[in-house]
Amino acid sequence: MQKIERELYKYGDLKEQAREIEEDIREFAAKKVEIVDSMLRAPMMDRVRVQGGQPSDPVYDVVEKLVDVYDAQIAEASARLKEIYTQYERMKERIVLAGLDEYERRYIKRRYVDRISHMAVASEIGYCERQLSRIRASALKKITGKR
Known part of the structure; x- marks a missing residue:
């Protein structure tokens, strides 16, 4: 198999990879919204005083960390998706210019x-x-x- 054929097969794979990553991003965003929504519906706990006298809501702190995790996953997936689109467009342009x-x-x-x-x-x-x-x-x- 020629090198160009391997690149063309990869070109075909890129479209599927992009679709999968887009689905992952939708799932991460839905989970993030679900967590935030559940927090907003939950009754607020009385603020607990912790060492140092700073008020803290342990549920809010956990939810905030989970939201940060989903934000990081969305950012990572978006970066991968951008790279895939770049590769896809490069090969598409090469085919058009041929x-x-x-x-x-x-x-x-x-x-x-x-x-x-x-x-x-x-x-x-x-x-x-x-x-x-x-x-x-x-x-x-x-x-x-x-x-």
């Missing part, structure tokens, strides 16, 4: 992003496998810049 024709673009999308077998793509496009192999080779050459 000047692929309609069949080459379709082959790249169906084979590497959608992960459909070479034979299935050939059948879908209406070409024999040999012709599709030529389309594949032409597309890969264009993407790598070797014309």
Whole structure:
């Protein structure tokens, strides 16, 4: 397998990784909102005096720490998502700038992003496998810049 094909398969994986991270972020945010909401509904405890005379609400302190944990998880996931989008856009731009024709673009999308077998793509496009192999080779050459 050529290096460019590995990169194209990775390109297809990036879309799925982004979807998973977006789902994680939604879950973290929902948990954070749920914790804050439950705290707001909970009866306030009388402030407890701790050593040094500072008033403290132990429930509030725990909730505040949990919110901070979820904020950190959301920030970390957002940073990963940004990197994935950057990689995805770089490869997408590379494909666009390669000047692929309609069949080459379709082959790249169906084979590497959608992960459909070479034979299935050939059948879908209406070409024999040999012709599709030529389309594949032409597309890969264009993407790598070797014309």
